[in-house]
Amino acid sequence: MAEQGVNVTKSPIHLDDGELTRAQNWQTDPALADGAIRRRDGMSKLNSSALAGSVKGLIALPLPSEFTTTRTFYAAIDDATTNSWRRSTDGATWATITTSTLRKAATTAHANGAGHTWEGVARGVVNWASFGQKIYFPGDDYTTSEDGGTTTGPTVYSWDGTTESKLFTVPTSPFADDNALAITSIIPYSSSDLIVAVADYNTAAADAHTRILLYDTVTGSLEQVGAGTNIVGNSFVPYVYQGRIWVAAVNFEIATTIAVMWARPGDSTFTSDANFEAAAVGGISMVEFLGSLYLGTHSSAATVARIRKRTAATAAWSNVVSTDGSGTGQYAGPLIVDSAGTTLLSYINYGNGTAPLIRIIKTTDGTTWSTDLDVVADLGAGFTVSGFPYTDSNGDIYWPLRKADNTGFIKKRTSAGTWSTVDTIANLRGTMQALKVLS
Amino acid sequence: MPFYIAAGGGSLYRINTAGTATTLTLPSGVTIDSTKVARMAVLNRKVVVVNAPNRSLWVDNKGTVRPLGLAQPVSTIVLSGTGSSTLTGTYKGRYSYVVKDADTLELLQESPMSPLSAAATITSQYLLASGLQVSPDTISARRLYRTVTGGSATVFPWADLDGNVATSLADSLSDANLSLTPSPDELGQAPGMQLGSRMTLITEWKGFLWGVGDQDPDVLRRSALGLVYAWPSSGTYNIEPVKADQYGITGLIRRRDELGLCKRNIIWKLVGSDPDTFELIKVRESDGRGCYAPDSVVVIDDVGYFLGGDGVYTWGPNGVESISDIKVRAWFASDTYFNRAQYANAFGKYNSKYHGYELHLAAVGSSDIDRWVFYDIARKTWWGPHKTDAFTPSIASTIIDTNGVVIPVIGSTAGNIWQQNQSAFVDNTDDIALDLITAYHNNNTPDIVKLWGGFSLLSKIETAAGNMSVIVKTGGLDATSSYSLSPNLTLGRESFRNLGTGRTLNLQITETTASNGCTLYGYEVDDVHELGRR
Numbered sequence: 001m002a003e004q005g006v007n008v009t010k011s012p013i014h015l016d017d018g019e020l021t022r023a024q025n026w027q028t029d030p031a032l033a034d035g036a037i038r039r040r041d042g043m044s045k046l047n048s049s050a051l052a053g054s055v056k057g058l059i060a061l062p063l064p065s066e067f068t069t070t071r072t073f074y075a076a077i078d079d080a081t082t083n084s085w086r087r088s089t090d091g092a093t094w095a096t097i098t099t100s101t102l103r104k105a106a107t108t109a110h111a112n113g114a115g116h117t118w119e120g121v122a123r124g125v126v127n128w129a130s131f132g133q134k135i136y137f138p139g140d141d142y143t144t145s146e147d148g149g150t151t152t153g154p155t156v157y158s159w160d161g162t163t164e165s166k167l168f169t170v171p172t173s174p175f176a177d178d179n180a181l182a183i184t185s186i187i188p189y190s191s192s193d194l195i196v197a198v199a200d201y202n203t204a205a206a207d208a209h210t211r212i213l214l215y216d217t218v219t220g221s222l223e224q225v226g227a228g229t230n231i232v233g234n235s236f237v238p239y240v241y242q243g244r245i246w247v248a249a250v251n252f253e254i255a256t257t258i259a260v261m262w263a264r265p266g267d268s269t270f271t272s273d274a275n276f277e278a279a280a281v282g283g284i285s286m287v288e289f290l291g292s293l294y295l296g297t298h299s300s301a302a303t304v305a306r307i308r309k310r311t312a313a314t315a316a317w318s319n320v321v322s323t324d325g326s327g328t329g330q331y332a333g334p335l336i337v338d339s340a341g342t343t344l345l346s347y348i349n350y351g352n353g354t355a356p357l358i359r360i361i362k363t364t365d366g367t368t369w370s371t372d373l374d375v376v377a378d379l380g381a382g383f384t385v386s387g388f389p390y391t392d393s394n395g396d397i398y399w400p401l402r403k404a405d406n407t408g409f410i411k412k413r414t415s416a417g418t419w420s421t422v423d424t425i426a427n428l429r430g431t432m433q434a435l436k437v438l439s
Numbered sequence: 440m441p442f443y444i445a446a447g448g449g450s451l452y453r454i455n456t457a458g459t460a461t462t463l464t465l466p467s468g469v470t471i472d473s474t475k476v477a478r479m480a481v482l483n484r485k486v487v488v489v490n491a492p493n494r495s496l497w498v499d500n501k502g503t504v505r506p507l508g509l510a511q512p513v514s515t516i517v518l519s520g521t522g523s524s525t526l527t528g529t530y531k532g533r534y535s536y537v538v539k540d541a542d543t544l545e546l547l548q549e550s551p552m553s554p555l556s557a558a559a560t561i562t563s564q565y566l567l568a569s570g571l572q573v574s575p576d577t578i579s580a581r582r583l584y585r586t587v588t589g590g591s592a593t594v595f596p597w598a599d600l601d602g603n604v605a606t607s608l609a610d611s612l613s614d615a616n617l618s619l620t621p622s623p624d625e626l627g628q629a630p631g632m633q634l635g636s637r638m639t640l641i642t643e644w645k646g647f648l649w650g651v652g653d654q655d656p657d658v659l660r661r662s663a664l665g666l667v668y669a670w671p672s673s674g675t676y677n678i679e680p681v682k683a684d685q686y687g688i689t690g691l692i693r694r695r696d697e698l699g700l701c702k703r704n705i706i707w708k709l710v711g712s713d714p715d716t717f718e719l720i721k722v723r724e725s726d727g728r729g730c731y732a733p734d735s736v737v738v739i740d741d742v743g744y745f746l747g748g749d750g751v752y753t754w755g756p757n758g759v760e761s762i763s764d765i766k767v768r769a770w771f772a773s774d775t776y777f778n779r780a781q782y783a784n785a786f787g788k789y790n791s792k793y794h795g796y797e798l799h800l801a802a803v804g805s806s807d808i809d810r811w812v813f814y815d816i817a818r819k820t821w822w823g824p825h826k827t828d829a830f831t832p833s834i835a836s837t838i839i840d841t842n843g844v845v846i847p848v849i850g851s852t853a854g855n856i857w858q859q860n861q862s863a864f865v866d867n868t869d870d871i872a873l874d875l876i877t878a879y880h881n882n883n884t885p886d887i888v889k890l891w892g893g894f895s896l897l898s899k900i901e902t903a904a905g906n907m908s909v910i911v912k913t914g915g916l917d918a919t920s921s922y923s924l925s926p927n928l929t930l931g932r933e934s935f936r937n938l939g940t941g942r943t944l945n946l947q948i949t950e951t952t953a954s955n956g957c958t959l960y961g962y963e964v965d966d967v968h969e970l971g972r973r
Contacts, residue, residue, distance in 0.1 A: 002875070002959075005820030008769040008776075012916050013885040013943065015878035022947075023822045024874035027793065028815060029958070038899070038958035039871055039950070040825060042863045046838070046848065046856040047458040053448020055850025056491055057477025058836040062843070063484055065442040067453050067461065067502040131543065191545035240544055242608075243582075243599040264618075271616065291605025312600055313607030314522060315565050341602065438440075 002026070002037050070439040072161065073390070074135060075400055075410065076105040078429035086425050091398060091412060094423040102159055106138040108429070110154075111181040113146055115208065117199040117234050118182070124387035124402060124430030125284045125334045127185045127237050129194055132217060134158040135433045136194060138183035139166065145178060145203065153179040156186065156196060156215070161437050168215070168222055175209045175230045176200035184210075184236045189265070192218045195225075195245060199234045210235040210249050214265050226263030229270040232256060237334070237388070239286035241293050242312075246273075248283025248295055258283050258297065260310075260317075273310075274317050278303050285333030285388075289344040290366055294320070296333025296346055305330040307346055309366060321361070321369055325351020334388050339395040339415065345372060347386035347399075358384050360399070360413075373419050375401065379409060387430015398422070400430040441839040444486045444498055446477030447854050451488065453502050456841045458856070463504050466577070469494050476734060476786075476834060480641045482648050485667045489638035489650065495629055497667045505548060508632040508668060509536045509576045512553035516583070517570040520561030524611035528588025529560040532568055532597065535626065539579040548668045549582065550574075551626045555592060565609035571600060578603050584622045587614040594622045625663035625671035630655065640733055644693040645712060647674075656687020659700060664713075676719060678707055689783075690730030692743035692754060699743055699754055701730030706759060723759045728752065734786035734834070737796055739816065744796045746771075746785050751798060751814065762814060767821045770812065776824065777810065778803055788835035790847045792860045797847065799832055800824070807831045807852070829866035830857060863954055870953035879916060879943040882967050891938035892966030894924065899958035901928040907950040907957065913941030928957060938964060 004018040005028075015021070027040045075086045077096070084104040088094040105128075108118035129136045139155035153169040170180045184197040193214050200209040210231040214223050225245060233249030233256055240246070244262040247270070258277045261270040281303055285296040293310040295317075307321035323330040330351035337344050345362045358375040375384055379401065387400030395415025402408045408428020413419050443454040444463075449471045452460040470493050471477065477491035486498040487507060495507035516532050533555055538548040559566070571581050580601045584594035596618040600608045630652025631638035640651040648662035650670075658681075661674035678688055678700050692699030698709040705724045711717035723729075727748035730736065735746035742755035749772040750763035763771055770776045781801035785808065788797050799811040802824070809831055812823035830851035837845050838858070847859045857866070864871055882889060891913055909924040918941060926933045928950075938944060944964065950957050 002877075003818070003820070005766065005815065005818070005822050007766045007821075009764075009766055012879040013881055017878055017880060019878050020875055021878070022824075022874060022876040025823075025825050025871045026873060026875055027813065027822055028818070028820075030793065030817070033899070033958055033960075036899070036958050036960045037875075039864050039873055039956060041859060042861045042871060042954075043827065043829065043849070043857040043859050043866045044861045044863070045458070045867060046858050047454060047460050047854075049458075049460065050854030051445065051447030051452060051460060052450050052462075053473045053854055054833045054852040055445060055447045055854060055856055056473065056475065056834055057446035057479055057488065058443060058834060058838070058848065058850055058856060059445075059479040059481065059486060060441055060443050060836070060838040060845075061481060061484075061486065061500070062441045062839050063500055065440055065453070065455065066500045067442065067455075188543045191540065191543045241599075241601060242610075243580075243596070267616070271612075288601040291600055291602045291608075312605045313567070313569065313609055315524070315609040315611070316522065 003028070003035060064438060066438060068439045069436040071392070072435045073398060074433045074435060075387070076137070076429040076431060077425070077427050078107050079427035080107070080109070086410075086423060086428065088423070091392070091396065092422055094410070094425065096425065102164055103157065104140040105429070106140045106142070106154060106182060110142070110144045110147060111199065111201075115206065116146070116181060116201065117184065117208070124385050124400065125236055126431050127187050127388045128431050128433055129186045129188050130433045130435055131188050131194060133435075133437045134160045135435045136186045137433070138186070142169075142179070144181050151179045154183045154198070156183065159435065161435055167220070170196075170198050170213070173198070173200040173209060173211055176202045177204050184234065185238060187238065187240070189214065189240060189245070192216055193265070195238055195240070197235055197238050197247070207232055208234045210247060212238055212245055212247065212263070223265075225265055226267050226270040228268045229261070229263070231259070231261070231270065233259060234282070236282070236284050237286060241286070241288050246286060246293065248286060250282025257281065260295070276308070276317060277306070284331060285335045287335040287337055287344065289337050292366065294335055294344065294366070296331070296335050298331030298333065302326055302328045302351070303330065305332040305348070307332045307335070307348075320366060321346070321348065323348065323350040327351040329383060334386060336389050336391060336397065338397065339391050339393075345397070349384070372417065373411070373413070378419070379403060385430070387428070388432060390432035390434055392434065398432050400428055400432055402428050402430060440841065443838055444479065444488070445850075445856065446471060446488065446491055447473075447850070449473040451496070451498070451504060454856070461502070463498065463502050465504055466494070466496070466506050469496065469506065478639070478641050478733070480643045480648060482643050482646070482662070482667050483665050487641055487648060487667050489631070489641045493634075493637065495631060495638045505538065506576060508628045508670070509538070509548055509550035509578065510574060511551040511628065512536065512572050514570065514572060515554045515556040516568045518556050518559035519567050519569070520559065520564035521567040521609050522565045523563060524565040526564060526566050526611040526613065527562045528614070529558050530566055530585050530588060531558050531590065531592070531594070532556045532583060532585040533594050533622070534568070534571060534581050534583045536574040536576065536578045537580050537582045537599070538577070541579075549623065549626060551628060552584065552622070555594070565611045567607060567609045569607040571606045571608070573603050573606070583608060585617070587617065596620065596622060623669065625666070625673070626669050627671045629662070629670040630658070630660045640688060640691050642691040642693045642698075644698045649691060649698060651688045651691075657681040659688060659709075674714065676709070678702065678719070680705070690733050690736045690745055692736050692738060692745065694738055694743060694755075695741050701736075701745065703727065703729045703731060703748065705729055706754065722754070728759070731782045732785040735798060737787045737789050739789050739796060744787060746782060746787070746798060748782070751796070762819070763821070767812075770824075774803060776803060777801060778805055781806060781808065784808055786835045788837060788847050790859065791845050797835065799835055799849070808833070826872070827866045827869065828872065829869040830855060864956050865954045868953065870951045873948065873950040873957060875948040877946040879945050880964070881943045882969070884969060885942055887972055888940055888942050888970045890940050890966070890968040890970060891944045891964050892968070893934055893936060894938050894962065894964050895932060895934040896926045896962045897932050897960040898926065898928055899956065899960070900931040901956050903952060903955045904929050905950055905952040905955050905957060907948065910947040910949070911938050912945040912947075913939040913943070915942055918943070918945070928955070937966070940970060
């Protein structure tokens, strides 16, 4: 009827029968009625609630939106039961899930003998990654010499909230005479790479070793960083500072001092930065604050624990906090910086010195420290160890603790600095993770 | 799940497929001009927003909005020796500001570098870099670079000074341990990043971003490959003639293998695949037949469509061609239909369902872009001008629904995004007013008076009778006397009496029933008897 559309170029008497001079809101319909014309399709509002003013730009992205994610906290349980994790979607209500839902993370029982990885208080201060809508954790499906029988290498798993996947088994170390004892930490290094810290043990020499592996979550490749260096001792929490991977290893059994060193992916060896502290003192946590590197230390012996600072401007280490007790088990760490980057907090056990015995302390300048939480007053007397805390996107910090009677607590510090107990559960191990998946 | 980034009323929004909008937080000091079009491009999952913001922006898929460029360190670092360590030699250095992803440590952004420092000679010391400036932007670290000993200018990644507080760093990294990868050589500011200026045009092509700034509108700039934040000075292309008019480059047409660079009177193209092979070639030079409306540019099937000064043109494998001259030149080359003063504000889009180019224009006497026309690419026919009473259009674009279907949309001055191609024949609650004027039928004898016989109308059977009006004019081209027929759309076919006498017959068909379809299969006028010249 009007298959030639509008023509306003021809003179009126030269127009053909199928031509129009106006076709307001008419269209053809090649899909349903070719040759006919009809009212154009209607329009509807995409956004029933209008923007603040005239729409002046719009682009569509066929990409997954990460604007809205559902965050679920996970904290590992460290016992021989089928209870595997504590879990919460709001940080207030927590529930135990069992191995029927998600396998257990590696327990400390694999390597808590004298001189082994988890001896003493270190077992909670490891950091496992929440990365790319998955959490990564060491599996419990391996055996060590302490378990008896044939030893197997530690494993790494991922969990996306629905499916767990085994990613790899840690290969043996050339500096050890058996499979690795444990995976200590798994932390991000880049958009696709994770750093996996592995604790090895040489039974014949009775000394511990560390390997830093770089795991590519996209390709699955695994490589050792600074493979030419035999890192003697365990490094619980490697840390990325100045673009380098730093470790502060300690070997309690052969009583070496802390060896601070760093390497980058591709480096053939680690570069030594410093050796300090008394024998058998280890670094258990590192963090950058105001440009400098802070290190918390711990010893299984009756040795003073410290927070040490490596000043960026001098590359020199200094003590900024020291415990004042004389008992065993003094330690400082883990350390964490609040989301604003203005406050550094550290767990610290002063031994049997000046009360309060166990505190979480804070500083805003790296020099002047004050008590933020008196743990003894809050949870009661008794030796308490800390797990690795987690800073939520809203600034809240969730801090797991475990007393000597194995009662575990999750403390919450709001961004305003108010503490509360949000969970109490036996045998809490402590490292906190938060799985973020698209919602 | 797809999502959308929108600008409206001085804010940026993330909008989900259900239409729920969430306001995005802008960087400190950034405002969005609610009167300017926010032009956007996507590169490596990052949305770049220019023209409307007073500082160009990029948005990641988490909704974090960052400035497209970080302020550059103004001064050099000061190098000297400190303490006792292992480094001996003579060094120079630079630094930049960097932003890393807090969760993954991925490098997200890096500023241009500081000037090269003076040389410092040290012996068995740490090399101390002091005097690092604190960035005015939110950053993760200062990234330091230095030469090998005795080096003149080539610097290598050295170390990051984390945070934005400390101003000095001491380090004794050996030359052997410096990264073998030289420092990035394609850092630089995007056009329009200085205060008081803006980038006006942006597009992505061959993995690079391409932009034009308002201070140098004749100059095309490109980013580094895959990087939204790095715009090297080497990626600068003067599009001749320079300073010949106030408009400069008025359109970027990103075809598969060619990037069209339109001015009002000339069209260039860029060919090649990388900075070493990019080459400018002049395509066309013709006054007024370049691009007048940056937002009218749409590429469909590797053919660019755009509005020129006197019509709509395509640029494709056959060169530049007018698609409006033959049938609707009067629409664009006269002042009868559209307000030509608003051509620069016209905007276009692709309607894939009907395989057509839709161009939005201002009606005569209007400063609003309140009309649009449709070009049927397959049939080479024009339709319209269309209008709606539901809203005043402000921009056009497309969205992708949850099924992956691309839907053309129109933004409104009231802040709504209107989806086209909806099955209901209504614009929300407003009717869609039909208005059609036929040819002046003359039976090939325009000077002979005829008796126009019985009239019949074939239509789709609708559920409601509607209010269709067929206004009949018989006589000469100046015939004004007329009467109306009122077909019933529920009948499918309806016949009427003889239409009357006259040299020509002209029909105007209107219908304004909301939510009622209206499909015409055709009309017939039978028994046309010539009565002779009068």
